[in-house]
Amino acid sequence: MNQQRVAVRCPSCSPGAETAHEVLNRGGGVTVRCGECGHVHKTTIEEETTVERRVVVSQDGEATEATVEIPPAERLVVGDEFLVETDEAILTARVTSLEGPNGARSDGASADDVQTIWARAVGNVTVNLTLHPMEDSGDESRSVRIQVPGDESFAVGATHEYGGEEFSVERILVREDATDYERLDFDFEGDSVLAKDIKRLYARDEDSQARAWSGW
Numbered sequence: 001m002n003q004q005r006v007a008v009r010c011p012s013c014s015p016g017a018e019t020a021h022e023v024l025n026r027g028g029g030v031t032v033r034c035g036e037c038g039h040v041h042k043t044t045i046e047e048e049t050t051v052e053r054r055v056v057v058s059q060d061g062e063a064t065e066a067t068v069e070i071p072p073a074e075r076l077v078v079g080d081e082f083l084v085e086t087d088e089a090i091l092t093a094r095v096t097s098l099e100g101p102n103g104a105r106s107d108g109a110s111a112d113d114v115q116t117i118w119a120r121a122v123g124n125v126t127v128n129l130t131l132h133p134m135e136d137s138g139d140e141s142r143s144v145r146i147q148v149p150g151d152e153s154f155a156v157g158a159t160h161e162y163g164g165e166e167f168s169v170e171r172i173l174v175r176e177d178a179t180d181y182e183r184l185d186f187d188f189e190g191d192s193v194l195a196k197d198i199k200r201l202y203a204r205d206e207d208s209q210a211r212a213w214s215g216w
Helices: 206-214
Strands: 005-010 014-025 030-034 040-043 051-059 062-070 075-077 081-085 090-099 108-110 116-121 124-133 142-149 153-155 159-162 165-174 192-194 198-205
Touching (some): 005 040, 124 165, 198 206
Antiparallel strands (some): 014 030, 090 116, 165 198
């Protein structure tokens, strides 16, 4: 376990300014060692107060509940990402809505004014994919769902292979809770979107062309 370090004043070498210290013992007052001169002394450390807040994380149609500790003055905003520990795993989650004590929802509030954080898992995500067949393939358009890492990038005009599907991206719809995008609909070649930000991919089914060539 890494030794905890705090910034406090050292009576030996730095009585007027804080320096980095190692915490040696918290019993009977906090015992610390100065990182500059090695002097060991006792001090007091103001512990940062936190509030416990309920988190509901959705993933593939299922919801998992957990709690997180947050400084009461910390500002929470829809689109923020954070780690949350559940009974099953540690998830990367994105805030989708904030619920106050009166049940009202908001896009931003301090932790002190929030009762429940609604979020979506974005570490690994399911992407909805609409596949259009190649001409003369005899196939019909179909919808599939592929599992991909949330930080995987998909680009219009690029060919990707996932879940046994090979396809060329033609259009990307972006989720409303995504940030850093100027629009929610991308169809220019080279436009790229992270998987965790994708609402739906529209693509050309490369496998349908292979089936047409093979005579199937």
